[in-house]
Amino acid sequence: MTSPIVTSQLQAKLSLLEKYQSVRQLSEWICQPLAVEDYVIQSMPDVSPPKWHLAHTSWFFETFLLVPNLPGYEVFHPKFGYLFNSYYEAVGQRHPRPQRGLLSRPTVEEIYRYRAYVDEGMRSLLSQSLDPSVESLVVLGLHHEQQHQELLLTDIKHILALNPLRPAYRADLPLSNTNAVPTKEQWLDYPGGLYSIGYDQNEFAFDNESPLHKVYLHDYYLASTLVTNSDYLEFIEAGGYQKSEYWLSEGWATLQKEQWQAPLYWEHIDGNWWIMTLAGLRPLVEDEPVCHVSLFEADAYARWAGKRLPTEAEWEVAATPVAIAGNLLESGRLHPAPAVGATRPDQLFGDVWEWTQSAYLPYPGFQPAAGAVGEYNGKFMCNQMVLRGGSCVTPPNHIRPTYRNFFPPSTRWQFSGIRLAK
Structure with missing residues (x-):
């Protein structure tokens, strides 16, 4: 098409x-x-x-x-x-x-x-x-x-x-290259200090991206790559969904209520993992970024790995100098792809929305837009967490380093994944 x-x-x-x-x-x-x-x-x-x-x-x-x-x-x-x-x-x-x-x-x-x-x-x-x-x-x-x-x-x-036939939206979507050489994770060092985050340009941005303001960050490291399906399988096989010590209290209660055993759309069939995609049911590709996980799952994985999720300010500081390119809607894949190692950090834009540990709150001095359209973002600044970077279904001219997506922490149907920090 x-x-x-x-x-x-x-x-x-x-x-x-x-x-x-x-x-x-x-x-x-x-x-x-x-x-x-x-x-x-x-x-x-x-x-x-x-x-x-x-x-x-x-x-x-x-x-x-x-x-x-x-x-x-x-x-x-x-x-x-x-x-x-x-x-x-x-x-x-x-x-x-x-x-x-x-x-x-x-x-x-x-x-x-x-x-x-x-x-x-x-x-x-x-x-x-x-x-x-x-x-x-x-x-x-x-x-x-x-x-x-x-x-x-x-x-x-x-x-x-949810259809037992597992129909494909488009059966012609490309498969990931399973012979690709996996990109090795590195830890990228970002010095602490006073940084400016938020939007202050003349082009379009949503009101929740402003105003520009100062934040103080301590020294931190950001993973050069996203957490992959292979990485997440280790968490599953180590009993990550059975051990409450990795989970926030509300996350553990949600896991038990919903009986989560793996990310959304994963299916264990005859001893192998499969995943539902927009091209139908396909074998799980271990080098693809893990996708369709909640904030609770992302946080539990990070704790199990001895790391943490980045704050949205840490993510934005790392993303600001990086060109907006990657596996976005324009690529036509409509599914996360393995890292190619072209940039450091890799896959900041596209593939999966990246959960942060930051609650969705107003920036200092935030003012919603006047009139009814002022209800667009500000009224949702409660009980939501921030995601950054866009996904494989985000239009390429729609995303920015300052773009703040937000969803409740139990949300899994979005193309949401994990990048670690420490």
Whole structure:
């Protein structure tokens, strides 16, 4: 399948309308391999049906851009605001999140017509001279849709993994090179001192990445590579899931409740480990980064290994001078790949989101954006942990060294992995 992904270099040269069109086309391209039945499934409350993602991202542009800024615009359907609002209290009531999979209507066909209708309105809006504040909101909407492109792929994987047939989303995805020479882990030394972290440039960033502020770090080491499946197998075989001394209290309680024995999507079949991928069930490749682990599992592994997880400040200081390149959505793999040893540290961007030991909290002086879009990040700064670096399903022009992803510590369906520190 030919991908419509636009490289970061080309994306920077496009007009705002061209950027809008390229992002919108990519969402629909991601959904091309789906059967119509796949669009409706909600496999757990954290997962949204693919058709909901397509409609919600359109609702965002309709609600925050077209209704207030395009004279004469009429909403596509008066009930869609209720069905496809996610969590914006200021905008009004919404359909309960755990019940999104109960909506057989609107149909997939109608949602695609909704997208086309919104796109027509946005073409009209973007052909006009716009106030800079409106342009900024369009850019926010595009990055919002890129977040949902990543969620589309993580949710599709969960939906298909729960099917006993273990169907492939795309059977043509490349396999890892099992003959590759493993990259040897090294410990990279970072001197302590006063550092600045956070975003202070003129390009787009989310409000939770600002303001720029000072942090003091002690001397630390960061592993040059990610923890691999082979590394994690040693933890499993050493009884890591049976020994409470490695686990945070809440993590141990979650392990016992959920009966975790291995990362999500791992299956032990006839004495061998297999893993569910977007290409279907495949044998586990030991040199690939371990993926789909919770913060609890990442922390337990680090304790077992006699190390720890990095703080988000330590991660950002290490990542700031590194070029944004790697196994991101642009590569077309849609699965973590073995390290190639091209950089030090390796795989900081792409492959897996890297858990940090940092709670998701506001930076000193943080101010959420004005209006309803101010609910985008700030209201979730409780009971969440920070992940950094993007994954194999992150759009390449969406990630930055300052990007702060966040999820509850029990989350496993994201492409989340481990890099150690000491």
